[in-house]
Amino acid sequence: MNSANYCQQHVLVIPQALGALSDVSKMAAHNGSAIYSKDLEQNLLDIEFYTNQLCIVYVEEGSETLTCWDNKLIKVSAGQSVLLCQGQNLHSDFVRSTQNLKAWLVFFDRSVIEQFLLSYQLTPIAKGKQPPPTSLHLEDCLIKGFFEQLRLCVDQGVDIDPILHIKLTELLFILRQVSADEVVAMLNMADHALPARRNLKRLLGNKSVLKHSVADLAKLSGRSLSGFQRDFKHQFNEPPKQWLIKQRVEYAKSLVEQGCLSVSDIALEVGYTNISHFIKAYKNHYGETPKQGAMKR
Known part of the structure; x- marks a missing residue:
């Protein structure tokens, strides 16, 4: 290989x-x-x-x-x-x-x-x-x-x-x-392994990570929760929770526009197990529900 x-x-x-x-x-x-x-x-x-x-x-x-x-x-x-x-x-x-x-x-x-x-x-x-x-x-x-x-x-x-x-x-x-x-x-210092901190922009550029919580993302990045929040805000200029919600609904909008998945499937794909929470977050961001967005296609 x-x-x-x-x-x-x-x-x-x-x-x-x-x-x-x-x-x-x-x-x-x-x-x-x-x-x-x-x-x-x-x-x-x-x-x-x-x-x-x-x-x-x-x-x-x-x-x-x-x-x-x-x-x-x-x-x-x-x-x-x-x-x-x-x-x-x-x-x-x-x-x-x-x-x-x-x-x-x-x-x-x-x-x-x-x-x-x-x-x-x-x-x-x-x-x-x-x-x-x-x-x-x-x-x-x-x-x-x-x-x-x-x-x-x-x-x-x-x-x-x-x-x-x-x-x-x-x-x-x-x-x-x-x-x-x-x-x-x-x-x-060769016998002291460094904390295996991963590059945040590369790690978070993969849509699959949107399914994870902020605490899980901290673990994936090789940081404590406080260290992750500090490094994240330094690089992205906003708290990780706020960023995660925005990224999830933006990704959801692209899936709604594609028209291949149901609203419940889209919610799961972007990391929401509670459909009502997903619809509320989507509407807060776009002023309409995913179903209303799909009807415009």
Whole structure:
């Protein structure tokens, strides 16, 4: 199964789900560490994925855009990479123009990170300072050179498994040289999974979520109810309950205009189990009942 088919039905948990994808190849693996190469031929839009480990993505050809939970956009083009903390929900968008998306994905087991930190006596970031980043966009000739050498090894049929630990340590050393403070901070927090907060605009753009209550939406988004209400109001400039009612009746109106469902079926489709409550909400918004709206067709 390729990435497009798999991601239509699943949130992509990496690296665990990568082994099932035909357009992703495992180049080396030991314990929790692994190196994968992906080669995507077709557009992949709004692919939600979860990082189960610290990982770096390096793009060889093409480009992809990552959207973080807070709507921060990271465009990774050829020769660029992004280091991602463990425990994040992100969305990936790739639009094929003249070339495939070819990229490397490298995952670091905690034991490799701990050994590296111990070898160089790299201590955690001091308390009171700015918290470490959850992602780091990088472009440097040292990183590019590492992956060019890795590609050469693979193309020449070199077995990377026996030297995987050495290669991962080399890559961590390079990352430290490129961006010392941020990388060290991210490595030191690698055993503390972040709250898996999902991107609200992407999550709520799916009409199927309208059936859920505000409390259920908070759980789906990876937030407490108070955290969800705070983040929601910041992004949408209105309380979630008010937004949910408006979205439900607007979706209901489009279904009424299509004329394929009964009023009771429409109510259930948009999340109302009480038909009277649905009719009242609809009339408050449009000044007419769904049945009156249907008669105008």
